[in-house]
Amino acid sequence: MSTLEFQDDFSEVLERALTDYESVLKELEESEEKERSPSTDTCLQILLLRDKIQTQVTREHPPSTQAALRLISLDERLSEQGGLIAQTLPLDKFRDLIDPPESAWWWYVQPPEEIHPWDTFNWLWELLTVPILASNFALVAAISSRFLAGGPDAIGAFATIGQGLIALLAAGAPLSKVGQQVIERSLTGFNLPKYLWHEAKLTLALAVFLGLLGFQAYLPNIARFYVRRGIAAQRQFQTTLALAQFQRALELDPNNMEAHFRLGNIYEDLLEFDKAQAEYRVALLGDCIEAYNNLGRLYIVQSEDYTGAAALLRQGQLKLENRETIEIKYCSSASLPAIEYIFLKNLGWARLMQDRPFEAESELRKALEINPQDASPHCLLAQALEAQNKQPAAVLEQWQQCYALARGFNSEEDTWLDLARQRLSQAESEDVDSSGVPAEKSDRDP
CATH class of the missing domain: 1.20.1050 (Glutathione S-transferase Yfyf (Class Pi); Chain A, domain 2)
Known part of the structure; x- marks a missing residue:
């Protein structure tokens, strides 16, 4: 063929x-x-x-x-x-x-895939899932930046890694083939019908979103934990550690007034008075009652703004007096009498520097009724009595108390201690001159 x-x-x-x-x-x-x-x-x-x-x-x-x-x-x-x-x-x-x-x-042809009525809404579930996932990553970034602002620590690293992994897991389904396989195997393991998979992925993304919102709302509680750590470090004179703890607390919760107040204390210890005043002002805006006192005292010793100091201290006193009817916040562990005492003492000091010795005397005597064992009101009261030309014996008594109680732990008290020594020496010299006979020595040589 x-x-x-x-x-x-x-x-x-x-x-x-x-x-x-x-x-x-x-x-x-x-x-x-x-x-x-x-x-x-x-x-x-x-x-x-x-x-x-x-x-x-x-x-x-x-x-x-x-x-x-x-x-x-x-x-x-x-x-x-x-x-x-x-x-x-x-x-x-x-x-x-x-x-x-x-x-x-x-x-190898395949039977047509059965379309469940719910599958007609798959486009809607996917459309809703994408912005939720974007919000999840935005929340993770925002929260992580707060934890890592002052350098990572164990708590911050754990929180950052944990929430990041959860967000990535929720985003894995629509964003990567491997993520889809992981999620789909998990859904198969739970025997979830395939027509509900898109809804399940949306639910997972929404659950992560709500969880991150809840975690963000919980940050103030974590901030309080850092404040407690800072207080403990401060009591052990670990100033650098205390500074870091208070700063981290404020990164997590900028509205934590106690952290602002105590950070002001740290800056004051470090002689960074401008930063201390800034922190006290923020705490004052948050109705931290002790901030009125500390800022007023800095006005006296640093700014020499005695009128501003008196105004701040008086405002604080009025808030303290009306604490039953207005909301105030205590930012230290001091007792109420101790807070009242420090306001009275510093207001008396401000009045003295304003050349208003009579008012200064009134405030200082009230302070001594609360705490007669502190040197400062005695030293200030002696100066107020001198300015009014009161009886020398009454003035001398206050200088003696000032000299006996003062320890000179700060510059003001050290100055008053030296002034008390001068006044007592002068009084002793005057006694010798008036009598012509040396006065009998006391048990303490001033």
Whole structure:
């Protein structure tokens, strides 16, 4: 047989196979149009016919252009019916039996995926998930920056890593293929129907969002923990550590007035008076009652603004007197009598520096009724009595108390101690001059 005759026979066989293929395919399409289930014989026949055609079409015997175009057209129609065939035949069992190559795609068609009514809203769940995820990352960044502002510590590192991992887990589903696989395996493990997966991912993202909001709302409690650590360090004279703890507390909760007040104390110990005044002013705006006193005292010793100091101290006193009707905040562990005492003492001091010794005397005597064992009101009262030219004996008594109680732990008290020494020496000299006989020595040599 010549080559030409063989090619003619091949073309005739291929044409007959294509005709049979088209005929069975048309029968399958008519079944779908009439909404009838096709027979298994029809479905199997069409797949076997497609196998037969594939064996006829080889590299050595390629189809004609017309036959190739016809085959492509018929394959497209078969592909459209693939879901129907997959529903009718147990293709997995046939694949195990025949073991077709992957290139025989007609044996690997899949049934159409059933669309649950809830799946029609998947676009909405995905649309809502994206802004929530963006908010989660924004919250993580905001909270982490607060913890890491003063350098990481154990609590800050744990909080930052923990919330970051949770946010990444929630974002993994829509943002990465690996994340999708992890989430979907988890949902499968919980036996959650697939039509609820998008809702579950949205719920997870929303739960993380609410959790981060709750954690952000809890930051003031963590700030109070740092304040307690700062107070403990301050009592042990660990100034640098106390400074760091109060600063970290304010990073977490800028409205913590106690942290502002105690940070002002630290700056005052470090002789950074401008920073101390700034912190006291913030604490004062938060109704921290002790801030009135500390800021007023700094006005006396640093700014020499005695009028401003008196005004601040008087405002603080009035708030303290009306504490039952207005809201005030205590920013130290001092008792109420101790706070009242310090206001009276410092207001007396401010009045003395204003050249108002009578008012100074009134405030200082009230202070001594609360705490007669402190040197400062005695030293100030002695000066107030001198300014009023009171009886020398009364003045001398206050200088003696000043000298006996003063320890010179701060510059003001050290100055008053030296002044008391001078006044007592002067009084002793005057006694000698008036009597002509040296006075009997006391137990303490001033």
